[in-house]
Amino acid sequence: MAYTTIDDPSKYFTTLLYTGNATDDRNLTNSANAGDFKPDILWLKERSSTSSHQLHDSTRGSSFAVLTDQDNAAEDEDGNRVQAFQTNGFQIGTASTVNQDTITMVAWQWKCNGGTTTNNDASSTGIGTHDSVIQANTTAGLSIVTWTGNAEPETLAHGLGGTPEMIIIKNRPTTEGFWVGASAAGSIAGGKNLTLGNTNAVATNSTSFVNQDPTSTVFRVGGSNSAADAKVNGNGHAMLAYCFRSIQGYSKIGSYIGNGSTNGTFIYTGFKPGWLMVKGISANSREWFLFDGTRDTFNPFAKYVKAESTDAEASSAFGDFCSNGFKVRSDGASYNASGQTFVYMAFAEHPFVSSEGVPTTAR
Numbered sequence: 001m002a003y004t005t006i007d008d009p010s011k012y013f014t015t016l017l018y019t020g021n022a023t024d025d026r027n028l029t030n031s032a033n034a035g036d037f038k039p040d041i042l043w044l045k046e047r048s049s050t051s052s053h054q055l056h057d058s059t060r061g062s063s064f065a066v067l068t069d070q071d072n073a074a075e076d077e078d079g080n081r082v083q084a085f086q087t088n089g090f091q092i093g094t095a096s097t098v099n100q101d102t103i104t105m106v107a108w109q110w111k112c113n114g115g116t117t118t119n120n121d122a123s124s125t126g127i128g129t130h131d132s133v134i135q136a137n138t139t140a141g142l143s144i145v146t147w148t149g150n151a152e153p154e155t156l157a158h159g160l161g162g163t164p165e166m167i168i169i170k171n172r173p174t175t176e177g178f179w180v181g182a183s184a185a186g187s188i189a190g191g192k193n194l195t196l197g198n199t200n201a202v203a204t205n206s207t208s209f210v211n212q213d214p215t216s217t218v219f220r221v222g223g224s225n226s227a228a229d230a231k232v233n234g235n236g237h238a239m240l241a242y243c244f245r246s247i248q249g250y251s252k253i254g255s256y257i258g259n260g261s262t263n264g265t266f267i268y269t270g271f272k273p274g275w276l277m278v279k280g281i282s283a284n285s286r287e288w289f290l291f292d293g294t295r296d297t298f299n300p301f302a303k304y305v306k307a308e309s310t311d312a313e314a315s316s317a318f319g320d321f322c323s324n325g326f327k328v329r330s331d332g333a334s335y336n337a338s339g340q341t342f343v344y345m346a347f348a349e350h351p352f353v354s355s356e357g358v359p360t361t362a363r
């Protein structure tokens with residue numbers, strides 16, 4: 001069996017850097033190795049200024065954004081922000097959050113299913129207890145799920161073709177924050193969860209959140225009681241979930257234990273990372289750090305923005321991107337406190353070994 005089914009990760013994930021110029025109908029073109037890349041999830045952040053993170057997807061439509069750094073903000077719509085997803089990139093307007101003159105930007109992009117969705121009628125398919133709309137890419141281990149909440153414990157089809165290891169849920173029209181369940185952070189069935197919009201440690205919530213681990217076909221919203229918290233299944237509310245699972249040679253969701261040393265832990269991913277999100281879960285005041293190999297082309301990688309913060313890009317030498325993982329080289333408590341647990345999600349720049357048995361090289 002081949003080591004990986006994805007020899008070129010840029011077919012499914014790419015990073016674009018650009019500088020705002022305040023012009024309307026601006027087309028931004030990707031230069032992914034694999035050629036044309038139309039994003040289905042687009043995550044934008046100002047690097048040299050402090051606008052919010054803008055998270056868009058092709059299921060909801062390009063003009064709708066949820067803001068990862070806002071723990072109390074509803075989805076908003078602005079047709080002058082992201083105007084369209086295009087064959088090889090995306091179009092933006094003059095909104096200052098995405099195209100302010102002279103401001104540097106980063107755009108992280110994932111390919112799902114080209115905006116094509118499938119309706120799961122739970123009563124007909126027998127998958128789940130509640131209808132959902134799914135855009136899935138089983139090869140890349142990603143799906144976008146939407147549904148109308150009913151404040152009841154329900155199970156929803158996710159279409160991943162395998163068990164999700166990280167699920168990010170947002171109640172779109174309300175000020176509920178992002179609920180994050182990750183198997184690496186502890187049992188989802190045990191109520192373990194994080195919140196994308198703050199720096200809190202992993203929490204154990206009541207059974208009105210989630211008390212059942214996802215399966216290869218469904219994930220649960222709500223616990224064992226008669227109601228589901230609005231954060232995961234608000235009554236009558238438009239709900240959104242991003243579901244991820246690890247794909248050998250392309251993506252990895254996991255955890256590591258810090259050692260408080262500049263000779264930190266080596267984390268094996270099975271590929272050279274091109275994007276990395278890290279969050280400490282054992283203590284409060286641990287940020288969601290976002291790194292990539294496009295802003296940092298040499299080791300150690302250091303440039304970061306924080307998913308829970310509007311702060312501009314900053315720099316602190318975190319570690320090295322290696323041919324088969326990443327090595328922590330900082331004793332900073334935020335990502336290497338001794339004895340504490342850190343969860344991560346990474347996407348590849350190149351697999352450690354291609355399907356033809358060709359190894360990648362370190363930096």
